[in-house]
Amino acid sequence: MSAELSPLLQRVGDIARAAGEAILVVYRSDFDVVQKSDRSPVTAADLAAQEVIMAGLDDLEPRLPVVSEEAHAAAWSERQKWTRYWLVDPLDGTREFVKRNGEFTVNIALIDNHETVLGVVLAPVTGELYVARRGEGAWLQKTPGGAWQRIGTRDLAQPPTVAGSRSHGGSAVSVLQALLGDTYTSHPLGSSLKFCVIARGEADVYLRRGPTSEWDTAAAQCVLEEAGGAVLDLRGEPFRYNRGESLLNPEFIAVGDTSIDWRGRLLALDL
Numbered sequence: 047m048s049a050e051l052s053p054l055l056q057r058v059g060d061i062a063r064a065a066g067e068a069i070l071v072v073y074r075s076d077f078d079v080v081q082k083s084d085r086s087p088v089t090a091a092d093l094a095a096q097e098v099i100m101a102g103l104d105d106l107e108p109r110l111p112v113v114s115e116e117a118h119a120a121a122w123s124e125r126q127k128w129t130r131y132w133l134v135d136p137l138d139g140t141r142e143f144v145k146r147n148g149e150f151t152v153n154i155a156l157i158d159n160h161e162t163v164l165g166v167v168l169a170p171v172t173g174e175l176y177v178a179r180r181g182e183g184a185w186l187q188k189t190p191g192g193a194w195q196r197i198g199t200r201d202l203a204q205p206p207t208v209a210g211s212r213s214h215g216g217s218a219v220s221v222l223q224a225l226l227g228d229t230y231t232s233h234p235l236g237s238s239l240k241f242c243v244i245a246r247g248e249a250d251v252y253l254r255r256g257p258t259s260e261w262d263t264a265a266a267q268c269v270l271e272e273a274g275g276a277v278l279d280l281r282g283e284p285f286r287y288n289r290g291e292s293l294l295n296p297e298f299i300a301v302g303d304t305s306i307d308w309r310g311r312l313l314a315l316d317l
Contacts, residue, residue: 051194054106055179058166061102062152063190065095066170069137069152073170079144087140092116095136095152103132103154110156113293115261122291130158133287135261139237148172149236155264160286165268167238176242178272184245199274199302200247205229209240209252209300218253225299225311226251241266244302245273252300260293267300275302280317282309 051059072091079087096116103112113119114134125131132154137143139150148171156164163180176197178184185194206226210218210233222230233249241263243249267277267285277285279296297317301308 051177051185052179052182055164055166055177055182057102057106058154058156058164059168059175059177059187061099062154062166062168062175064102065098065136065152066168066173068094068098069143069150069170073143073146087144088116089137089140089143091143092137092140096134099134099136099152099154103134113261115259119293125288128288130156131288133157133162133261133264135238135259135265138262139239142236147236149239151237151239151266153238153261153265155261155268157264157287160288162264162268162271162285162287165265165272167242167265167269169239169242174242176245176266176269178269180268180272182272184269184273186246197246197273199244199270199304200250202250202303202306205231206250207231207233207248209233209235209243209249211236211240211254218255221255221315221317222251222253224315225253225308238262238266241270241277241300244275244300245270247302250302254299255297258295258298260287260295263295263298270300270302273302274304275300276304276308277301278308278312280312280315282312 069091077089082088111131116136135153138153142149152168154166155162165178167176173189175187184197186197187194208230240252277300279298
């Protein structure tokens with residue numbers, strides 16, 4: 047099936063691919079790793095991708111504000127007035143980048159009235175580009191210039207497959223057992239690719255206990271939602287953005303099969 051993507055979605059996809067090319071230049075070289083104030087790593091690739099993305103978004107009309115991991119965020123007194131803005135992680139999964147395992151992404155999302163309405167996720171090493179826009183569905187292009195294929199989630203498998211973080215631990219096992227039962231398989235994976243394997247029907251659930259930031263989830267949330275899934279906080283409520291001064295997310299679960307009463311199951315756990 048060929049995609050009739052909107053011009054905006056195509057443009058943002060092109061920006062992500064350009065950022066991915068800048069990342070790979072660094073990835074294939076000897077690079078230094080610097081620790082930020084929160085002890086998370088940053089490399090020249092993060093900064094190169096940031097520069098490409100900011101330039102690309104600046105060329106789009108209308109010009110919108112940008113919140114990015116690698117840029118100083120506007121104060122809440124300013125952000126609370128925004129209705130539409132770009133939310134960007136130029137290199138999601140820097141720890142995976144440093145390990146050179148390929149499991150890192152470029153994330154670009156458009157937020158409108160606290161909701162993610164456009165999402166682009168690129169895996170630079172494999173070349174896989176996931177794109178979605180509200181009402182347009184979720185699409186995958188496996189190689190630059192390749193055909194677009196529509197992707198969708200699956201019914202909850204038995205046993206379910208759980209996508210999990212490769213670099214972040216957490217107290218997820220007991221919750222997963224309560225939600226899914228004792229039998230499930232694990233699929234460790236870095237960055238926002240965990241959402242994408244659910245969106246393409248190759249996994250069922252991703253539970254995140256512990257901190258993430260808004261730019262870590264917004265683009266992939268749009269992809270997953272347009273593929274038929276959902277991202278919920280642990281009260282079962284849909285994820286929203288630009289909620290307050292903090293850019294940290296609540297803990298959450300990403301699911302593919304929305305016919306299941308995940309909210310009821312979560313509320314029964316009283317997390």
